[in-house]
Amino acid sequence: MNANPALLSLSEVVSDAHAKIQQDFVELNPVIGVMQGMRKMGIPADVITIDCLVTNKRILIILHDEHPNMTRYQLTYIDQDPSDDYQDVASDKVNSETVYSWIKEYFLDQH
Numbered sequence: 001m002n003a004n005p006a007l008l009s010l011s012e013v014v015s016d017a018h019a020k021i022q023q024d025f026v027e028l029n030p031v032i033g034v035m036q037g038m039r040k041m042g043i044p045a046d047v048i049t050i051d052c053l054v055t056n057k058r059i060l061i062i063l064h065d066e067h068p069n070m071t072r073y074q075l076t077y078i079d080q081d082p083s084d085d086y087q088d089v090a091s092d093k094v095n096s097e098t099v100y101s102w103i104k105e106y107f108l109d110q111h
Contacts, residue, residue: 004063014061070088
């Protein structure tokens with residue numbers, strides 16, 4: 001992956017959270033995607049998706065070059081376009097425990 005250091009670091013964090021989720025909740029089996037395609041469209045941002053095929057839910061995480069110290073995320077659905085409603089978190093607060101809790105709480109929520 002030809003990526004910026006922030007994306008590589010976040011990818012490792014997500015991978016660690018993913019491994020723990022797979023151990024603790026085998027039935028969820030989330031799928032992780034890393035996309036840099038927005039850059040090809042002129043948007044200086046990278047995206048990580050965490051999908052749960054069982055629940056049709058998606059966690060969308062965006063790293064935008066114009067906000068290098070912020071991580072934006074949205075809880076959405078695989079078959080829906082994301083809205084403009086993102087949550088902002090200081091990048092230094094996003095660790096594997098944070099991502100683990102997002103996955104656990106959102107994917108296991110029955111609503």
